[in-house]
Amino acid sequence: MYGKMPELKIGNLIAKTPIIQGGMGVGISLSGLASAVANEGGIGIIASVGLGILKGKKKDKIHEANANFFRDEIRLARSKTKGIIGVNIMMALTDHQKLIEVAVEEKVDVVIVGAGLPLKLPKSVTDKGFNNLHTNFIPIVSSGRAAKLIFHHWAKKFNYIPDAVIIEGPKAGGHLGFKAEEIQSENSTLEKILPDVLESIKPFAEKFKKEIPVIVAGGIYTGKDIHEFLSLGASGVQMATRFVATHECDADDEFKQMYVDCKEEDITLIKSPVGLPGRAIKNEFLESVEKGNKKPFTCPWKCLRTCDVNTAPYCIANALVAAQKGKFKFGFAFAGTNAYKIDKIVSVKELMDSLKLEYLSEITTMKLDPEKEIDNPFTPIIPDLGMQNSMSAYK
Ligand SMILES: Cc1cc2nc3c(=O)[nH]c(=O)nc-3n(C[C@H](O)[C@H](O)[C@H](O)COP(=O)(O)O)c2cc1C
Numbered sequence: 001m002y003g004k005m006p007e008l009k010i011g012n013l014i015a016k017t018p019i020i021q022g023g024m025g026v027g028i029s030l031s032g033l034a035s036a037v038a039n040e041g042g043i044g045i046i047a048s049v050g051l052g053i054l055k056g057k058k059k060d061k062i063h064e065a066n067a068n069f070f071r072d073e074i075r076l077a078r079s080k081t082k083g084i085i086g087v088n089i090m091m092a093l094t095d096h097q098k099l100i101e102v103a104v105e106e107k108v109d110v111v112i113v114g115a116g117l118p119l120k121l122p123k124s125v126t127d128k129g130f131n132n133l134h135t136n137f138i139p140i141v142s143s144g145r146a147a148k149l150i151f152h153h154w155a156k157k158f159n160y161i162p163d164a165v166i167i168e169g170p171k172a173g174g175h176l177g178f179k180a181e182e183i184q185s186e187n188s189t190l191e192k193i194l195p196d197v198l199e200s201i202k203p204f205a206e207k208f209k210k211e212i213p214v215i216v217a218g219g220i221y222t223g224k225d226i227h228e229f230l231s232l233g234a235s236g237v238q239m240a241t242r243f244v245a246t247h248e249c250d251a252d253d254e255f256k257q258m259y260v261d262c263k264e265e266d267i268t269l270i271k272s273p274v275g276l277p278g279r280a281i282k283n284e285f286l287e288s289v290e291k292g293n294k295k296p297f298t299c300p301w302k303c304l305r306t307c308d309v310n311t312a313p314y315c316i317a318n319a320l321v322a323a324q325k326g327k328f329k330f331g332f333a334f335a336g337t338n339a340y341k342i343d344k345i346v347s348v349k350e351l352m353d354s355l356k357l358e359y360l361s362e363i364t365t366m367k368l369d370p371e372k373e374i375d376n377p378f379t380p381i382i383p384d385l386g387m388q389n390s391m392s393a394y395k
Contacts, residue, residue: 005017005018005223005226005359006018006230008020008043008235008236009211009235010110010136010163010164011136013084013109013110013136015041015042015043015084016042017040017041017042017352017356018215018226018230018237019037019043019226019236019238019239019355020043020045020086020112020166020215020217020236020237020239021033021034021037021042021043021044021045021238021243022045022172022217022238022239022243023046023047023087023088023112023240024047024173024174024243024244024334025048025050025090025174025320025334026047026049026050026053026054026317026321026323026324027047027050027051027054027055027250027251027320027321027324028047028244028249028250028251028255029044029046029047029088029243029249029250030046030047030073030076030077030250031046031073031074031077031080031250032250033243033246033248033249033250034046034077034085034086035076035077035080035083035085036246036347037083037243037348037352038077038083038084039080039081039083040348040349041352042083042084042352043083043085043086043109043110044077044081044083044084045086045088045110045112046073046074046077046085046086046087046088048070048087048088048090048093048099049303050066050320050321051065051066051069051070051073052065053303053317053321054069054321056069062300062301063094063095063098063301066098067095067098067099067102070103071105074103074108075106084109084110085108086108086109086110086111086112086136086138087099087103087108087111087112088112088114089111089112089113089114090114090116090175091113091114091115091116091118092115092116092274092305092306093115093303093304093305094303094304094305095303096113097122100113100121100122100125101122101124101125104124104125104128104133104134107134107135108134108135109136110136110164111135111136111137111138112138112140113137113138113139113140114140114166114168114177115177115274115276117139117146117149117150118137118139119149119150119154121137121158126157126158136163136164137162138162138163138164138166138215139162139165139166140166140167140168140177140217141166141167141168141177141197142167142168142169142176142177142178142188142193143193143196143197144196144197144199145196145200147167147197147200147201148200148201150165151200151201155204155208160208161201161205161208161210161212163210163212164212164235165197165201165213165214165215166214166215166216166217166238167193167197167214167216167217168217168218169188169189169190169193169216169217169219170182170183170184170188170189170190170218171219171336171338172217172218172219172240173240173241173279173334173336173339174240174279174334175272175274175276175278175334176276176277176278176279177276178277179277180269180277183277190217190218190219191232194214194229194232194233195232195233198214198233201214213235213236214234214235215234215235215236215237216238217237217238217239218336218337219337219338221239221242221338222355222358223354223355223357223358223359223361223362224358224359224362225237226355226358226359227363240336241259241335241336241338241339241342242338242342242351243348243351244259244335244339244342245259245342245344245346246345246346246347246348246351247347247348248347248348251324251326252324253326253345254326254328255323255324255326255333256345258281258283258333258335259339259342260342260343260344260345262281262335262339262340263340264340266281266282266340267281267335267336267339267340268280268281268282268286270286270289270332272316273304273307273312273313273315273316274304274307274316275306275307278334279335279337280332280333280334280335281332281333281335281339283328283332283333284328284329285319285328285329285331285332289314292313293313294313294314295313295314297309297314299315303317304316304317318330318331319331
């Protein structure tokens with residue numbers, strides 16, 4: 001019995017594989033990784049944060065450099081794929097407006113906005129009217145309440161609603177949209193948040209006569225996991241941790257090796273200078289910070305709205321740039337709860353193929369087991385493994 005993963009439709013885009021590669025800041029997901037994922041039928045995401053510091057020179061004006069290097073990465077990705085390319089922009093960045101404008105000017109397929117509620121989008125974007133733009137807008141939320149707030153505000157102010165929504169659960173890597181005490185709570189699981197979000201956006205989807213795919217993120221590791229969440233009503237998944245351990249990931253090999261070498265007990269929660277909890281791999285740098293050792297720094301620009309330069313124990317931008325370059329004496333790696341399961345570095349194609357096979361095997365197992373009810377709406381009748389196709393999207 002054959003079948004394949006369902007496509008993911010967002011507005012007028014169709015991704016052959018319902019997998020968005022999560023944006024990974026400060027140089028972990030740039031044009032290299034994003035284009036490789038797009039070429040395999042997924043949605044490749046370039047993270048916008050920190051490019052001026054990562055690639056610029058000391059004399060550069062940082063916000064200008066951020067925007068210029070970001071534009072370069074989008075163009076580079078476009079030159080390597082005809083697939084779907086998007087960007088991730090953190091609302092906590094002081095220059096998020098400029099970065100959104102660059103993304104829209106460059107006609108990226110999707111803009112994913114997280115780390116803050118994107119209630120106001122730049123005037124230059126809203127002036128044009130969302131319907132006149134090439135770009136689809138996708139907020140990241142961690143609750144049905146946050147989703148409702150964004151949908152309500154956009155509907156009222158812009159007569160428009162988001163083109164999809166991503167729920168990031170507590171198992172994700174990087175900064176988390178939960179209070180520290182919520183992270184372990186039984187009520188904060190992705191399985192519990194998903195029905196809440198589906199319910200809270202339903203009236204808006206009906207009013208605007210628009211299909212709003214809900215995508216889940218945080219701890220999705222296998223094709224079986226993808227199958228589980230699609231069965232629960234998600235239209236796709238966003239995965240980041242697994243894409244770090246690929247040849248195409250834009251980080252230094254030392255960064256990837258950190259994932260291969262880490263153990264379950266090394267994955268830890270930190271209190272980031274951004275003011276949010278974050279999940280990372282324990283190392284000497286983090287242990288030293290935890291002991292109260294400050295890493296003095298000067299900050300000529302203030303890249304994050306929420307960072308207080310006077311009290312922050314270290315500069316997170318510098319720490320993440322160092323890690324991206326493999327210099328772990330001066331930084332640390334963000335990672336999701338499942339990073340310890342990774343035991344080798346593979347190509348994006350190998351990873352995507354293995355996820356498809358696992359998904360397929362899950363469907364087949366369910367078909368063969370009469371005890372198990374098949375609740376997946378995508379009946380596997382087409383004799384196609386869905387792996388030959390490298391083009392992903394057509395606008
Ligand atoms: C190294 C790393 C960096 C990340 N950077 C960002 C970021 O810049 N912006 C963002 O919205 N999410 C960021 N995330 C979160 C991911 O995009 C993704 O939603 C999440 O990690 C999914 O969970 P998973 O890693 O278990 O697959 C980051 C995650 C990792 C592992």
